[in-house]
Amino acid sequence: GENVEQHPSTLSVQEGDSAVIKCTYSDSASNYFPWYKQELGKGPQLIIDIRSNVGEKKDQRIAVTLNKTAKHFSLHITETQPEDSAVYFCAATFRTDKLIFGTGTRLQVFP
Amino acid sequence: DAGVIQSPRHEVTEMGQEVTLRCKPISGHDYLFWYRQTMMRGLELLIYFNNNVPIDDSGMPEDRFSAKMPNASFSTLKIQPSEPRDSAVYFCASSGGQGRDDTQYFGPGTRLTVL
Numbered sequence: 001g002e003n004v005e006q007h008p009s010t011l012s013v014q015e016g017d018s019a020v021i022k023c024t025y026s027d028s029a030s031n032y033f034p035w036y037k038q039e040l041g042k043g044p045q046l047i048i049d050i051r052s053n054v055g056e057k058k059d060q061r062i063a064v065t066l067n068k069t070a071k072h073f074s075l076h077i078t079e080t081q082p083e084d085s086a087v088y089f090c091a092a093t094f095r096t097d098k099l100i101f102g103t104g105t106r107l108q109v110f111p
Numbered sequence: 112d113a114g115v116i117q118s119p120r121h122e123v124t125e126m127g128q129e130v131t132l133r134c135k136p137i138s139g140h141d142y143l144f145w146y147r148q149t150m151m152r153g154l155e156l157l158i159y160f161n162n163n164v165p166i167d168d169s170g171m172p173e174d175r176f177s178a179k180m181p182n183a184s185f186s187t188l189k190i191q192p193s194e195p196r197d198s199a200v201y202f203c204a205s206s207g208g209q210g211r212d213d214t215q216y217f218g219p220g221t222r223l224t225v226l
Contacts, residue, residue, distance in 0.1 A: 032213060043115075043202050043217030044154070089154065097142065098167060099215060101154040 002027060002094040006102025014110055019077045021105045023090035026071070030092040033066060033073045034099070038087045047088075048075070080109045115218035117203050123224045129191040132221045135184055136205030144215060145178055145188050146202040154202075160186065193225045 003026040013019050025033075031052040036044035050057045050064045050073065057064050063076040073092075077084055090102040116135040124130055136143045144159040158168040163180045171178070175194070180186040190197055200222050204215040 034214065036217075043204075043220050045217070046214050049214065093213075097161065097213075098156060098159065099144075100156075103153045 002098075002100045004090060004092050004100045004102045006090050006105060008105060009103065010106045010108070012108045012110065013080050015080060015082060017080055019080055019084070019107055019109075021075045021088055021090070021107075022072065023074070023092075023102050024070075024072050025092040025100075027092065027094050027100075028071065030071075030094065032093040033064070034091050035064060035075050036089045036091065036101075038089065038104075040086075044089055077107075080107075082109050082111055085109045115203055115205055115216055117201075117218035117221050119221060120219060121222045121224075123226065124193055125226050126194055127192045128225075129189065130193045130197075130223060130225075132188040132201050132203075132223070134186045134188070134203030134218060136186070136203070137216055138184070140205035140207050140216075141183070142206040142213075142215075143180060143186050144204040144206075145186070146204065146217075148200045148202060148220070149198075157188070190223075193223075195225045198223055198225050 006023045034049035035047050037047045038044040048059050048062050048064050050066050061078045066073045085108050087104045087106050089104050091099045094100045118133045141162050145157040146154055148154045157170045158178045160180045178188045200220045202217050202220045204217045206213050206215045
């Protein structure tokens with residue numbers, strides 16, 4: 001069945017430290033893995049994505065890694081800032097057009 | 112582009128009343144998705160359309176929920192009759208489809224409260 005597991009559910013870090021959020025997926029045919037950031041009172045916003053033909057992608061302080069064999073992918077945020085505080089969701093495609101979302105990680109960055 | 116537009120932003124209604132949520136996707140996008148977000152169940156896909164045709168409605172909780180997309184620029188999600196357990200934030204998202212930009216862009220959501 002379709003399933004994306006996300007850990008941890010909450011994460012607290014000191015400003016400047018790194019944060020890592022991990023996800024696993026069940027459908028070996030999944031080929032697109034986006035990460036969304038949701039701030040309070042707003043809709044989820046895409047921050048980075050990766051496709052199955054790539055193992056790693058980086059955009060400034062944010063990076064995503066993908067291990068297709070293990071069906072794992074992770075979000076890495078370096079040099080965290082208070083404005084990084086939000087809920088982060090991973091997702092994976094299921095049957096091409098459908099996205100299945102993880103349960104979310106609430107990240108708090110303390111100054 | 113103004114992004115995905117949803118209305119109303121907040122809706123408070125009484126149990127048994129009909130509720131209609133509205134969505135305008137990003138122009139040119141041919142996929143439209145309706146999601147529901149609650150603390151207990153997270154972000155759930157309810158239904159999605161491709162070229163105005165419903166493709167998968169397996170996430171629609173029950174017959175009280177219905178969705179339509181009469182044209183490429185408008186969709187509705189209707190709940191009739193509404194119940195307190197329908198209280199949630201409902202999001203609409205649109206995308207350009209596989210092979211093009213399959214990023215889903217979310218609207219700001221409609222917060223529904225059923226008393």
